[in-house]
Amino acid sequence: MGIEQEYVDRNPRSAALYAEASIRLPSGVTHDARYQRPFPIYVDHARGAHKWDVDGHELIDYVMGHGSLLLGHNHPVVLEAAAAQLQKGTHYGASHEAEIRWAEAVCDLVPSAEMVRFTSSGTEATLMALRLARVASGRPSILKFERHFHGWHDYVISSSSYGAATPPGVPETTLESVVVVEPAMHTVRETVAARPDIGTVIVEASGAGMGAIPLAPGFLRELREFTAQQGLVMVMDEVVTGFRWSPGGVQQVEGVTPDLTALAKILAGGFPGGAVAGRADIMERLSFPADRKSSKVGHPGTFNANPLSAVAGHAALRQVADGEAQRLATSSARTLQAGMNQALREFGIPGHAYGDASVFRLLLAGQEPPEGRAYNSSEIPVALAMAGTPPETQRLLNLAMLNGGVQYFGNGGIVSCVHSAADIAHTLDVWRTTLAALRAEGHL
Numbered sequence: 001m002g003i004e005q006e007y008v009d010r011n012p013r014s015a016a017l018y019a020e021a022s023i024r025l026p027s028g029v030t031h032d033a034r035y036q037r038p039f040p041i042y043v044d045h046a047r048g049a050h051k052w053d054v055d056g057h058e059l060i061d062y063v064m065g066h067g068s069l070l071l072g073h074n075h076p077v078v079l080e081a082a083a084a085q086l087q088k089g090t091h092y093g094a095s096h097e098a099e100i101r102w103a104e105a106v107c108d109l110v111p112s113a114e115m116v117r118f119t120s121s122g123t124e125a126t127l128m129a130l131r132l133a134r135v136a137s138g139r140p141s142i143l144k145f146e147r148h149f150h151g152w153h154d155y156v157i158s159s160s161s162y163g164a165a166t167p168p169g170v171p172e173t174t175l176e177s178v179v180v181v182e183p184a185m186h187t188v189r190e191t192v193a194a195r196p197d198i199g200t201v202i203v204e205a206s207g208a209g210m211g212a213i214p215l216a217p218g219f220l221r222e223l224r225e226f227t228a229q230q231g232l233v234m235v236m237d238e239v240v241t242g243f244r245w246s247p248g249g250v251q252q253v254e255g256v257t258p259d260l261t262a263l264a265k266i267l268a269g270g271f272p273g274g275a276v277a278g279r280a281d282i283m284e285r286l287s288f289p290a291d292r293k294s295s296k297v298g299h300p301g302t303f304n305a306n307p308l309s310a311v312a313g314h315a316a317l318r319q320v321a322d323g324e325a326q327r328l329a330t331s332s333a334r335t336l337q338a339g340m341n342q343a344l345r346e347f348g349i350p351g352h353a354y355g356d357a358s359v360f361r362l363l364l365a366g367q368e369p370p371e372g373r374a375y376n377s378s379e380i381p382v383a384l385a386m387a388g389t390p391p392e393t394q395r396l397l398n399l400a401m402l403n404g405g406v407q408y409f410g411n412g413g414i415v416s417c418v419h420s421a422a423d424i425a426h427t428l429d430v431w432r433t434t435l436a437a438l439r440a441e442g443h444l
Contacts (some may be wrong), residue, residue, distance in 0.1 A: 003438075003441060004396065007038070007399045010055065010057070011057075013042070014040065014041045014054055015038075017042045018038075030366075031066075033409070035408060036395070036398065037397075041053045041055075041059075046074065047074050048072045049064075049072050049073075049075075049416055049423055051281075051407075059405050059407045060406045060407070060426060060427055062338075062427075063413070066409070066414075068406075070243065070267060070320060070326070071316060071320070071416065072417065077272065077315050077319055078312050078316050081269075081312055082271070082311060084309045085098075085307050085367070089307060090307060091278060091303070092297065096307050098305075098307055099307075101310075101400060102310045103116040103118075105313075106317070108321070109248050109317065109321060111257050112251055112260070113261065115278070116276070116277045116281065116283075117283065118273040118274070118305035118310075120239075120272050120274060120301060120304060122263075122264030122265065122274045123152055124262060125262040126153070126235070128276045129235045130155055130156075130235065131259060131297055131364075134199060134283075136233050136282045136285065137231070137232065139199025139200070140199070141177045142155065142178055142179070143179045143180075144178060144181075144189065144203075145180070145181060146182055146183070147161060147213050148202075148207075149209060149253065150237050150239075150262070152404075157170065159180040161209055179195060185219065188201070188226065197277050199232060200233045200234075201223065201233070201235060202236075202237060203215075203237065204237045205236050205238050205240075205243070205249065206250060206359070208376055209361075211359055212361045213361065213382060213386055214376075214377035214380060216426065220250070220254050221254060225265050233260065233282070234258040234259050235259065235261070236250070236251060236258035236261050237262045238250060238262060238263055239263060239264040242263045242264075243263075243317065244358060244359070246323060246357075247322070249261070258278070259276045260276060260279070261276070261278055263275045266320065268309045268316070269312035269317075271423050272303065273309040286299055297341050313424075324417075326357065326358070329357070329358035329415045329417045329419070330358045332400070332415050332417075333355065333359070333415040335372075335421075336424050336427060337354060337374035338374045339428040340353035341353050343428065344370055345369040345371065345372050347432075349427050349444050351369070352370045353370075354379065356376055358414065358415040359415075360413055360415065361377070361385075362408070362412050363388065363389055363398070363411075364390075364393055365388065365389055390443075392443065393444070394411055397434060397438060400438065401430055401431070404433055404434065405426070406430045
């Protein structure tokens with residue numbers, strides 16, 4: 001039996017639900033990353049590092065709420081805070097104390113955060129950050145990097161993992177104000193010199209695609225020095241890396257303090273939520289002027305800092321503040337990467353499992369099998385990372401892993417602090433079975 005047929009046979013209920021979903025939902029999904037041929041799995045419930053699908057299979061989860069769940073599914077402290085708030089109300093349409101405590105927690109942890117404005121998502125956070133940056137710099141255009149993902153709004157979708165250079169539906173006039181370049185300092189310098197209208201630089205702190213395509217060592221520090229010298233506003237997108245690379249994110253690890261930081265995911269403890277944090281003088285552009293004559297940056301938002309997200313987020317940030325959750329998740333991710341690379345070496349298959357902190361990426365391409373150890377993103381040649389695994393190989397790899405009870409996230413996965421040694425060992429067993437199945441079908 002082939003990989004795909006086994007998947008179809010194992011998941012009849014998910015197949016039926018997908019047929020229903022396709023009537024009302026475009027391609028049957030509500031997020032592009034959840035699209036999967038022949039159909040995605042449908043989940044019934046989750047706990048810790050595991051979830052259970054509607055066909056009764058228990059899965060080790062490496063999607064982890066798209067990166068939101070460093071603490072795992074249904075962490076008791078976060079659930080307790082949310083359950084108590086549910087009894088009090090989910091939306092007051094008014095200010096409340098929990099939003100203050102949530103903001104204090106962000107400012108305590110994130111080096112660049114002097115003030116905070118909450119949003120409902122990471123996309124909204126980068127949108128607001130760019131608007132504030134334009135006002136602060138007095139210049140309309142922004143510079144972003146190839147393949148870097150900052151959400152789906154018009155100013156950042158081009159040349160990302162979810163949008164081509166000219167994405168449908170985005171006005172040409174908008175695209176003219178966005179300059180996309182390779183993440184190389186000589187290119188940044190040349191581009192800024194040629195485009196005096198550029199006032200903002202936005203960068204995915206981990207490198208493109210949660211570190212799938214790495215940044216050169218020292219790039220963020222050089223970029224910070226250059227933007228400061230040129231009077232450019234530096235926006236660091238830490239939607240994924242914030243509170244995961246360390247309690248203070250990549251900026252704490254690298255010793256780089258941007259002007260503005262976009263946050264989401266772990267920020268809200270598994271509930272919807274995002275934020276812009278940064279220099280007080282820039283954030284004050286959101287304030288109402290005392291004389292009512294000066295202009296302000298407007299920012300409504302029905303669910304900004306809603307009580308449920310605020311209490312859950314505050315509870316989660318308290319849990320990750322000492323760095324232990326990050327240490328555990330990173331250690332498990334490194335063990336997993338090393339074991340996967342050892343299996344590739346045993347099979348004689350070129351490729352790498354690599355990544356930073358608790359995010360890992362899988363690359364089945366190249367010339368030689370890897371050493372049996374974990375690899376940092378910076379050790380992977382950029383050209384090889386950009387080429388990636390052949391799409392059909394990646395698709396069947398994900399199906400085969402699901403057949404064995406493991407769910408990946410695209411071309412890799414995200415590890416939580418509650419993935420156990422047994423979870424990692426089982427994942428490696430399934431990985432070996434998957435490699436053998438892919439080879440048998442002629443894909444390796």
